[in-house]
Amino acid sequence: xxxxxxxxxxxxxxxxxxxxFVPITLGSVWLVAGLQxxxxxTGNEKYLRATKFWGKLFLINFAMGVVTGIVQEFQFGMNWSxxxxxxxxxxxxxxxxxxxxxxxxxSTFLGLWIFGWDRLPKKIHLATIWLAALGTALSAYFILAxxxxxxxxxxYVINPETNRAELTDFIRVLTQNTAVIAWAHTMASSFLMxxxxxxxxxxxxxxxxxxxxxxxxTLKLGAVTAIVAGLLTAVTGDMDSKIMVQQxxxxxxxxxxxxxxxxxAGFSLLxxxxxxxxxxxxEIKVPGLLSWLATGSxxxxxxxxxxxxxxxxxxxxxxxYAPNIPxxxxxxxxxxxxxxxxMAYGLWALWATRRGKIPTSKxxxxxxxxxPFAPLLAISFGWxxxxxxxxxxxxxxxxxxxxxxxxxxxxxSVLFTMIGFTALYGVLAVVEFGLFTKTIKQxxxxxxxxxxxxxxxxDQRQLTFAY
Numbered sequence: 359x360x361x362x363x364x365x366x367x368x369x370x371x372x373x374x375x376x377x378x379f380v381p382i383t384l385g386s387v388w389l390v391a392g393l394q395x396x397x398x399x400t401g402n403e404k405y406l407r408a409t410k411f412w413g414k415l416f417l418i419n420f421a422m423g424v425v426t427g428i429v430q431e432f433q434f435g436m437n438w439s440x441x442x443x444x445x446x447x448x449x450x451x452x453x454x455x456x457x458x459x460x461x462x463x464x465s466t467f468l469g470l471w472i473f474g475w476d477r478l479p480k481k482i483h484l485a486t487i488w489l490a491a492l493g494t495a496l497s498a499y500f501i502l503a504x505x506x507x508x509x510x511x512x513x514y515v516i517n518p519e520t521n522r523a524e525l526t527d528f529i530r531v532l533t534q535n536t537a538v539i540a541w542a543h544t545m546a547s548s549f550l551m552x553x554x555x556x557x558x559x560x561x562x563x564x565x566x567x568x569x570x571x572x573x574x575x576t577l578k579l580g581a582v583t584a585i586v587a588g589l590l591t592a593v594t595g596d597m598d599s600k601i602m603v604q605q606x607x608x609x610x611x612x613x614x615x616x617x618x619x620x621x622x623a624g625f626s627l628l629x630x631x632x633x634x635x636x637x638x639x640x641e642i643k644v645p646g647l648l649s650w651l652a653t654g655s656x657x658x659x660x661x662x663x664x665x666x667x668x669x670x671x672x673x674x675x676x677x678x679y680a681p682n683i684p685x686x687x688x689x690x691x692x693x694x695x696x697x698x699x700x701m702a703y704g705l706w707a708l709w710a711t712r713r714g715k716i717p718t719s720k721x722x723x724x725x726x727x728x729x730p731f732a733p734l735l736a737i738s739f740g741w742x743x744x745x746x747x748x749x750x751x752x753x754x755x756x757x758x759x760x761x762x763x764x765x766x767x768x769x770x771s772v773l774f775t776m777i778g779f780t781a782l783y784g785v786l787a788v789v790e791f792g793l794f795t796k797t798i799k800q801x802x803x804x805x806x807x808x809x810x811x812x813x814x815x816x817d818q819r820q821l822t823f824a825y
Contacts, residue, residue, distance in 0.1 A: 361769040362760055365437040368776040370745075372429050374738050375783050379423030379790075381737055384498055384545060385552025385587075386416045387491040389579060391484075398484050403806060408572045411802040412556070417472070418793045422786060429779060437772060441752055441762030448514050448525045449504050452532065456500035464493025475809040483810075498548075499541045506537035508753050509744070510605045516756070523756065535601055543594040547697065547740070549587035551733035554700045556580025557707045558730035559798055564716055565723055568801030577711060581704040588701025595694070596651065603652040603660065606754060608670070609747035611663045612683045613690040614648055618662040623648040629687065674755070681749040689743040696736035703729045 359367070390412050397405035431453075434442045442449075467489040474483050507514075512534050513527035525531070560577035563569055603610045611617075615629030624643030646656035653660070663680050670679035703725060710717040717723070748754055752762040 359769065361437075361767060361772050362763045364769055364772040364776055365433075365763050365767075366759070368437065368772060368779065369430075369433055370742075371776065372426070372433065372779055372783070373745075374741065375787075376423065376426040376430060377737065377741060378734055379419050379426065380498075381544075381548035381551040381733070382419045382555060383416070383423050384494055384548035385550075385583075386412065386419070386555070387487070387494050388549070389552055389556060389583065390416050391487040391491050392579070393576070394484055394487055398480065404571045404575060406806050406808070407569065407802045407804075408576050410806055411569070411572065411797075412576065414797055415559075415794065418790065418797065420468070422790050426783065426786065436775075437764055437767060438762050439764040439766075441757065443522065444757050444762065445507075445523050445753055448507055448511075448523055448531065451525060451528055452500040452504040452507075456497050456504075460493050460497035460500055462493075464490050464497055467493060480810045495545065498544060499537070500532075502540045502544060503532050503534075503537040506534060506540055507531055509540075509748060510534065510536040511753050511756050523753070536605065539594060539598045539601055543591065543598050546587050546590035546594050547733065547737050549583055550591050550697065550700055551737060553580045553583030553585075553587055554703060554733050555730040557584060557704055558726045558728075561707060561711075561717065561722065561726035562798070563801055564711070565726070566801075569804070570716075572802040574711065574714075577707060581708045584701055584704030585708075588697065588704065591697060591701075599651055600654065606748065607661045608663065608666045608680055609686065610652060611661060611666060612681050612686040612747060613743065614660075615683060615687050616648070616660060616662045617664050619659060619665045620662065621649065621659045622646050622657055623652070623660040625651065626687075677750070679750060681747050686743060686747045689739040689746065693736050693740040693743055696732050696739070700729065700732040700736065703732070 390409060393405050393412060394409045396402070397409060434449075467486040470478065471483065471486040471490055474486060478486070511523070513525060513530035514523045515526055516522070517524050531537075556576050557580040560573040560580060563573035564577060599610065614623075614626050616623060616626070622645065624645045625647035626643050628642040649658040649660055650656045652658060663683070667679055671677065706722070706725070710719070710722055750758050750760065752759040
């Protein structure tokens with residue numbers, strides 16, 4: 359493989375690995391804040407124990423997400439310097455705001471939450487976790503706004519003298535519909551991830567009789583979250599697909615294996631194309647469904663790969679403008695199918711624990727161990743679809759991927775760092791899994807003293823890590 363292929367593999371590996379932690383953080387922090395609020399309002403100790411237990415799992419995940427995310431920024435300068443030079447004036451702006459505002463808000467108030475259990479007033483301490491949650495959501499928005507520019511570049515002009523994209527309308531970059539719906543879809547899927555994790559862990563604790571009162575409360579919270587978030591993920595995904603048809607029609611055509619433009623286009627349950635990727639040799643379709651998903655009408659026209667290839671060749675010059683069709687096709691379906699499976703697990707958990715029942719089915723127990731990973735797979739396939747489906751563009755219509763790679767970095771250098779990062783991330787995965795499973799096996803604490811029931815007149819108290 360050449361430097362371009364290796365650079366793409368390295369960025370793909372590190373990005374997918376980093377994003378394993380992101381959705382857990384984005385969703386879990388709000389659920390932890392909700393549990394602490396329930397304790398604040400009711401005084402029921404089980405909610406404090408739940409807050410301590412899930413807060414510890416959240417912090418383990420948050421720390422790992424921060425560590426793995428740092429690598430992403432360095433790759434722009436190392437492996438993708440041509441891209442950074444071309445779009446840095448625009449791409450850097452939302453990332454700078456994310457670091458200076460959102461991440462500062464998130465990390466500062468999370469630190470106050472960790473160390474302030476017995477030092478801040480009870481109400482103020484509760485506010486810190488809510489502000490940290492707000493920071494995570496804002497952080498996600500600014501990062502997704504930067505990514506949305508790559509999907510649908512707006513608010514810029516290309517300077518013909520420097521051949522660089524220059525920012526003209528920062529507000530438009532932040533508020534374009536691609537960014538807004540991507541953020542809504544990401545947040546919904548993150549709550550689906552966190553809800554399913556709550557269900558799986560709580561079900562295991564309930565069956566093992568470890569903190570049963572806590573487990574039952576958090577299982578119900580997780581199940582309801584997973585069901586509602588699953589529905590919102592489907593709704594926002596449908597909205598995203600309609601925007602995608604308008605802005606990146608080739609991505610949708612590839613996702614459906616649609617080679618020719620059709621009105622009343624059918625949704626593909628199975629499409630097998632020829633080796634050239636120019637026509638389908640076998641298809642199973644639901645009539646009209648694709649047109650409805652793409653345009654809101656069963657009679658809507660959806661452009662096919664071959665017609666779009668002709669349009670793009672006329673507009674951008676000769677070349678192949680379709681992504682890898684089998685990869686785009688199957689990642690799209692795996693994203694949807696596995697995500698729906700996660701939502702169904704939430705329904706099953708509610709049914710299995712109705713009226714105080716404790717599940718005894720061996721299949722439910724097996725599902726409790728496996729299903730928390732399902733949304734992670736669905737989200738990972740979703741990001742693969744989003745990024746691979748944009749190819750061959752790095753910035754759609756403005757910069758091709760092949761033109762964004764660093765010209766001075768050789769294949770051997772990229773291969774060395776890719777192997778190093780992959781090995782390091784493998785070690786971190788073992789550490790993360792070990793800490794997570796150890797904490798889960800310990801279960802919620804049997805009893806927790808009210809951390810705010812202390813003598814605040816002692817000025818010699820030291821800041822302590824509450825976990």
